[in-house]
Amino acid sequence: MPGFPLRLTIALAALVPLLMLASLMVGAAGLSPVDALVALWSGEGPASIIARDIRLPRTLLAASIGATLGLSGAALQGLLRNPLAEPALFGAPQAAAAASSFVIAFGFLSATSTVVPLAGIAGALVSIGGLVAIAGRRASLTVILLAGLALASFAGAATALILNLAPNPFIALEVAFWLLGSLEDRSVDHLVISAPFLVASWIVLMLNARAFRALTLGEDAAASLGVDLFRTRLLVVVGVALGVGAAVAVAGSIGFVGLVAPHLVRRYADSDPAHVMLPAALAGAALLLAADISVRIIPAAIELKVGVVTALIGVPFFLAMIFSERRMLEGSPS
Numbered sequence: 448m449p450g451f452p453l454r455l456t457i458a459l460a461a462l463v464p465l466l467m468l469a470s471l472m473v474g475a476a477g478l479s480p481v482d483a484l485v486a487l488w489s490g491e492g493p494a495s496i497i498a499r500d501i502r503l504p505r506t507l508l509a510a511s512i513g514a515t516l517g518l519s520g521a522a523l524q525g526l527l528r529n530p531l532a533e534p535a536l537f538g539a540p541q542a543a544a545a546a547s548s549f550v551i552a553f554g555f556l557s558a559t560s561t562v563v564p565l566a567g568i569a570g571a572l573v574s575i576g577g578l579v580a581i582a583g584r585r586a587s588l589t590v591i592l593l594a595g596l597a598l599a600s601f602a603g604a605a606t607a608l609i610l611n612l613a614p615n616p617f618i619a620l621e622v623a624f625w626l627l628g629s630l631e632d633r634s635v636d637h638l639v640i641s642a643p644f645l646v647a648s649w650i651v652l653m654l655n656a657r658a659f660r661a662l663t664l665g666e667d668a669a670a671s672l673g674v675d676l677f678r679t680r681l682l683v684v685v686g687v688a689l690g691v692g693a694a695v696a697v698a699g700s701i702g703f704v705g706l707v708a709p710h711l712v713r714r715y716a717d718s719d720p721a722h723v724m725l726p727a728a729l730a731g732a733a734l735l736l737a738a739d740i741s742v743r744i745i746p747a748a749i750e751l752k753v754g755v756v757t758a759l760i761g762v763p764f765f766l767a768m769i770f771s772e773r774r775m776l777e778g779s780p781s
Contacts, residue, residue, distance in 0.1 A: 451722045452715040459712075459729035463510060466736040470506040471498050473743050504638050505630045509739045509753075510732040511638075512630075512698055513708075515645050515690040517731020518724055520705030522652040525659030525720025526683045527588070530713070534705040537578060537591075538598030539571040539688030540695040545605040546570025547696055548622045552613045558625040559632045564640045564696040571692020574598050575685055588680055595684070628699035628754020630739050641693040648690025651682055652724070659720035701754045703761025704731050710768065734760070 471483040476497055478486065486498035516534060523532040534540065547567035551558055581594040606626070613619035658679040661669035670676055694701065708731035709723055716722040735753070738760065742751040 451717075451719075452712060452726050455712060455715045456726045456729065459726055459733060463729055463732050463736065466733055466740065467506050467510060470509065470736055470740055471502045473740050474502060475743075500635075504635045505633050505739065506736070507638055508630055508633050508641070508697060509735045511642070511645050512694040512701065513704055513732040513735025514728040515648055515694050515731070516701065516704040516735070517708030518649060518652055518728040519687040519691050520731070521709040521720065521724045521727035522655070522659070522683055523687060523705075524709055525656075525723070526662065526680065527592075528662060530710065531706070534687055534691040535599065535702075537595030537684050537688055538574045538602055539692035540700065541599045541602035541606070542570040542574035543567035543692040543695040544570075544626060544700055545602040545609065546573075547699075548606050548609045548626065551622050551625060552609050552618050555614075555618070558621055559634075559637075561634075561636045561640060563625075564637055564693070567696020568640070568644060568693050570602075571688055571696065574602065574692070575688045578684065578688070579681070591680060591684060624752065625699050627752035628701040628757070629750075629752045630698055631750055633697065637697050641697045644689045644693035648686045648693070649728075651686030651689070655679055655682055655686070656721035656724055659724075663720065699752075699754060701735065701757055703757045703764075704734050707761050707764050708734055710764075 468480060468483060471487070472478045472480060474497070476493075478494060478498060482494055483498050486492070486494040487503065489495045519534040520532070523534060523536065524530055526532070544567070546569055547563045550556055550562055550566040554562065556562055577598055578591070578594050581597070582591045610619050610622055613622060658669070658674050661672045661674045662679075664672075666676055691705070709727040711730050712726040713723055716726070735757070738753050738756040741756055742753050745751055
């Protein structure tokens, strides 16, 4: 019987640094592994500027955002006991996208300006406060979900309105491209802005891992074991919103990683959601790193958006999962 997927976790923990090294190497100006590593520590020269100043922030953002999405997906699936739960359920990423879109459209700022992620994080925090205020104290999970869906719908409509009211079509196009999700031209400033929220999200979610284990027995059983259901729900929602809101604020909308990563590792683990969280975070980091590397390899007039690549990966994955489930149902005795 599978338990904690130790071998898979070790393999993923080894794969992520290799992908990070590949990310430092790949681009318009290719670097060898040795050149990329030496350039990180050397003071001057074109290779140092490329590896340390341009590619390193992008690489660290890809790894940290991917890990956040994978961990958030695993945490929500554990909380809701639903393998289709994903990090966009509670409105924070949509609110972050709306706030960032607003400052791009009406602040006449570049999509890579550091003001954009600050606005996005502010939007995510406002959505968290709105969710708590709407749901109220001691709210059930259903009420929290409905409040989150209402906020997500409102933020999505606000983003559409911003696109519609953009001062000119060029600004609307920049907003639309930003919404597709990209790590291009991100700097150390973007990493510094997002890091506290991403790390806070990881800590909050990992501290609630044991509660997910109790929730597999049902809410009544978990409550009888001493789990504070309201506190657990609130902390998980806030943790997911902090991390995913910061991720969207920095990189735009990057879908499917939070859905795919937990599914990739779950088949190698048991039914304990706590056993899925760490490998799901590593799988998310590996997925986003691989996707970001691929957009630099695929020949195109302009660099593809990483959010498009993750969607192209995610859709076939879930179609394959559907067909696999169908085969299992058709092969089982009635």
